[in-house]
Amino acid sequence: MSTITTEGLSATTLLRFATAGSVDDGKSTLVGRLLHDSKSVLTDQLEAVERASAGRGQDGPDLALLTDGLRAEREQGITIDVAYRYFATPRRRFILADTPGHVQYTRNMVTGASTAELTVVLVDARNGVVEQTRRHAAIAALLRVPHVVLAVNKMDLVGYEEAVFAAIAEEFTAYATELGVPEVTAIPISALAGDNVVEPSANMDWYGGPTVLEHLETVPVSHDLAHCHARLPVQYVIRPQTAEHPDYRGYAGQIAAGTFRVGDPVTVLPSGRTTTISGIDLLGRPVDVAWTTQSVTVLLADDIDVSRGDLIVPTKDAPATTQDVEATVCHVADEPLTVGHRVLLKHGTRTVKAIVKDIPSRLTLDDLSLHPHPGQLVANDIGRVKIRTAEPLPLDSYADSRRTGSFILIDPSDGTTLTAGMVGESFAAPEPVTDEADDDGWDF
Amino acid sequence: MTTVASVQEGTDSPYALSHLDALESEAVHIFREVAGEFEKPVILFSGGKDSIVMLHLALKAFAPAAVPFSLLHVDTGHNFPEVLEYRDRVVAAHGLRLHVASVQDYIDRGVLKERADGTRNPLQTLPLTEKIQSEKFDAVFGGGRRDEEKARAKERVFSLRDEFSQWDPRRQRPELWNLYNGRHAPGEHVRVFPLSNWTELDVWQYIAREGIELPEIYFAHEREVFQRGGMWLTAGEWGGPKDGESVEKRLVRYRTVGDMSCTGAVDSDATTLDAVIAEIAVSRLTERGATRADDKLSEAAMEDRKREGYF
Numbered sequence: 001m002s003t004i005t006t007e008g009l010s011a012t013t014l015l016r017f018a019t020a021g022s023v024d025d026g027k028s029t030l031v032g033r034l035l036h037d038s039k040s041v042l043t044d045q046l047e048a049v050e051r052a053s054a055g056r057g058q059d060g061p062d063l064a065l066l067t068d069g070l071r072a073e074r075e076q077g078i079t080i081d082v083a084y085r086y087f088a089t090p091r092r093r094f095i096l097a098d099t100p101g102h103v104q105y106t107r108n109m110v111t112g113a114s115t116a117e118l119t120v121v122l123v124d125a126r127n128g129v130v131e132q133t134r135r136h137a138a139i140a141a142l143l144r145v146p147h148v149v150l151a152v153n154k155m156d157l158v159g160y161e162e163a164v165f166a167a168i169a170e171e172f173t174a175y176a177t178e179l180g181v182p183e184v185t186a187i188p189i190s191a192l193a194g195d196n197v198v199e200p201s202a203n204m205d206w207y208g209g210p211t212v213l214e215h216l217e218t219v220p221v222s223h224d225l226a227h228c229h230a231r232l233p234v235q236y237v238i239r240p241q242t243a244e245h246p247d248y249r250g251y252a253g254q255i256a257a258g259t260f261r262v263g264d265p266v267t268v269l270p271s272g273r274t275t276t277i278s279g280i281d282l283l284g285r286p287v288d289v290a291w292t293t294q295s296v297t298v299l300l301a302d303d304i305d306v307s308r309g310d311l312i313v314p315t316k317d318a319p320a321t322t323q324d325v326e327a328t329v330c331h332v333a334d335e336p337l338t339v340g341h342r343v344l345l346k347h348g349t350r351t352v353k354a355i356v357k358d359i360p361s362r363l364t365l366d367d368l369s370l371h372p373h374p375g376q377l378v379a380n381d382i383g384r385v386k387i388r389t390a391e392p393l394p395l396d397s398y399a400d401s402r403r404t405g406s407f408i409l410i411d412p413s414d415g416t417t418l419t420a421g422m423v424g425e426s427f428a429a430p431e432p433v434t435d436e437a438d439d440d441g442w443d444f
Numbered sequence: 445m446t447t448v449a450s451v452q453e454g455t456d457s458p459y460a461l462s463h464l465d466a467l468e469s470e471a472v473h474i475f476r477e478v479a480g481e482f483e484k485p486v487i488l489f490s491g492g493k494d495s496i497v498m499l500h501l502a503l504k505a506f507a508p509a510a511v512p513f514s515l516l517h518v519d520t521g522h523n524f525p526e527v528l529e530y531r532d533r534v535v536a537a538h539g540l541r542l543h544v545a546s547v548q549d550y551i552d553r554g555v556l557k558e559r560a561d562g563t564r565n566p567l568q569t570l571p572l573t574e575k576i577q578s579e580k581f582d583a584v585f586g587g588g589r590r591d592e593e594k595a596r597a598k599e600r601v602f603s604l605r606d607e608f609s610q611w612d613p614r615r616q617r618p619e620l621w622n623l624y625n626g627r628h629a630p631g632e633h634v635r636v637f638p639l640s641n642w643t644e645l646d647v648w649q650y651i652a653r654e655g656i657e658l659p660e661i662y663f664a665h666e667r668e669v670f671q672r673g674g675m676w677l678t679a680g681e682w683g684g685p686k687d688g689e690s691v692e693k694r695l696v697r698y699r700t701v702g703d704m705s706c707t708g709a710v711d712s713d714a715t716t717l718d719a720v721i722a723e724i725a726v727s728r729l730t731e732r733g734a735t736r737a738d739d740k741l742s743e744a745a746m747e748d749r750k751r752e753g754y755f
Binding site (some may be wrong): 012013014044079083084085086088091092095106107110111114115220221235236238239240241242244245248252253259279280283284291292293294295307308332344346347349402403405406407408414415419420429 | 459460461462463465466467469470473476477479480492494502505506507508510526590591594597598604613615616618619620621624626627628631640641643645646728729
């Protein structure tokens with residue numbers, strides 16, 4: 001591995017990825033090796049780990065101390081929360097959401113996966129695909145992480161046997177494909193010995209694919225935007241009202257999906273008013289076209305009422321607005337979510353009052369079976385919900401857009417983030433959920 | 445390698461943003477969310493490179509309008525004069541409002557006591573939190589980055605603080621997608637870290653790309669320093685050198701800017717941004733490990749200070 005040089009660095013791209021693995025699958029070792037072998041662990045950090053390990057009577061440095069940052073985590077030797085780590089190679093920069101693998105931390109995996117473009121699922125080669133592996137695959141599928149890597153670890157403990165790897169890879173790929181995971185890349189590794197993590201393994205010459213790092217460096221980070229529905233949630237209205245800019249009125253936001261061009265006919269939702277884009281400012285510089293995840297300011301040809309919370313979309317490709325949200329959710333708070341719960345729903349830049357009308361089913365992640373009408377969802381539960389909102393929302397299906405198809409529920413009394421939501425159908429709801437009669441007898 | 449239903453093999457899409465563009469766009473999104481959802485935000489501004497980058501991002505986020513936030517500097521009383529000069533010049537140039545919370549005031553009034561080791565970093569917490577309360581700031585931007593320290597690696601972008609400004613890592617809200625939750629009760633506030641996902645190298649590369657001016661102490665210069673605790677500290681009225689410590693003139697620069705009593709200089713001949721970036725890219729020390737004495741006080745020094753309300 002070469003060290004980073006200055007030239008060409010800013011042209012590199014950014015990959016956000018997450019790890020998922022059970023407690024003893026060697027996740028810390030893999031993360032430690034990626035950081036260490038990409039020279040991202042610096043001398044003083046290693047010294048701190050060595051000092052702490054020695055202070056606790058351990059022989060060698062405990063690499064888990066690199067990643068367990070909180071006092072309680074070190075005391076208990078467990079990881080209690082998502083941590084974000086950073087490393088770089090000359091080809092790409094990486095943000096790693098390092099998520100705890102424990103069963104009760106499903107919400108942390110969901111958190112990590114929500115922004116990830118790739119998930120590494122670790123499997124112990126001696127155990128093969130186990131319940132926890134299926135759970136990890138299901139969450140990656142549910143969150144629609146575009147790329148899944150199956151890292152079959154501890155190959156050194158099964159004699160580097162190709163047949164062992166092939167059987168696990170085949171079983172996992174079949175399962176993940178059934179869940180709708182678009183791409184699986186299986187790699188046989190030994191995180192401890194360093195096989196196929198950063199350097200190709202001399203012990204597995206039967207394997208012709210990339211190492212984990214090579215794959216992370218080369219996996220495509222963006223989809224073809226031509227097929228995406230363009231969406232711009234309005235965050236803030238910029239009105240300088242100065243002598244230099246007396247009439248400037250710009251709608252600032254981060255493009256959530258697709259591309260926008262000057263001249264595009266657009267509709268502002270939920271009002272439904274239409275106009276044309278007369279200009280796009282990319283952080284102070286006028287451009288003709290802008291695309292996903294760029295933060296821009298859009299100028300409109302007509303002086304219509306647009307404010308924070310509105311969504312600007314192409315007139316020919318506007319989503320329907322609705323007050324009835326059907327979604328798959330992961331409950332992330334300690335207090336349960338119940339039918340009748342009055343909540344706030346944040347979608348894009350808009351926060352509206354809402355009420356949980358029904359919880360038709362809860363998903364059992366182990367076998368993907370549905371438990372009908374559970375009555376409530378507790379922490380880490382994944383289930384289907386029906387929510388009525390006080391105002392209409394322009395919702396996309398999460399399958400079409402991770403940004404405009406997602407929302408969070410918030411407890412209005414203390415602001416707690418309750419639930420992560422994904423709009424529309426998913427593998428968790430093979431049967432369409434039918435609408436019940438509207439109950440108009442509630443208000444806030 | 446087993447690949448099924450490949451989405452798109454090969455090179456990156458032409459629509460892929462460079463890593464600096466992606467980080468910039470994300471930070472701007474965070475600034476605008478705060479502007480849209482809070483009543484009275486403030487940017488912590490020390491004149492250090494992270495806060496300078498924050499201000500630059502805020503200027504871009506609201507252009508051509510003015511930044512809709514004021515600035516807050518926690519003045520330890522042991523600041524580098526070059527940094528204070530820079531601070532005042534930037535504030536004037538952009539027509540910004542600067543609040544100052546002064547550690548020296550608290551010491552003079554007898555509310556805070558000088559520590560035996562002379563460092564004033566831990567003394568910043570009280571002036572900071574009282575200023576937040578008295579001015580009723582509800583969102584406080586900090587330049588903290590998760591790569592700085594392992595307790596920071598656990599920090600959310602929107603970090604809820606109670607009425608005592610305390611951070612409770614076990615009560616953090618999960619942060620999903622880019623849907624930041626800024627709800628807070630009266631008296632509580634939210635610390636916001638738009639540079640969470642940046643590394644030290646990203647900050648320097650961005651400064652170079654954008655041509656951002658920095659205080660001169662970030663570049664190699666001759667300075668009278670003395671060694672304490674393995675670091676080169678600037679001689680001065682704050683309390684150094686003591687008996688047995690000898691001053692010498694060395695070619696140094698700073699990687700971070702903080703209280704003079706605990707911010708060390710590094711040997712360097714990097715006089716340009718390119719030279720600084722080349723130096724950092726091959727450095728085997730983190731910025732805090734190289735130059736911050738206070739983080740070495742204990743294994744959980746940063747976590748403990750953060751819990752009390754430190755940024």
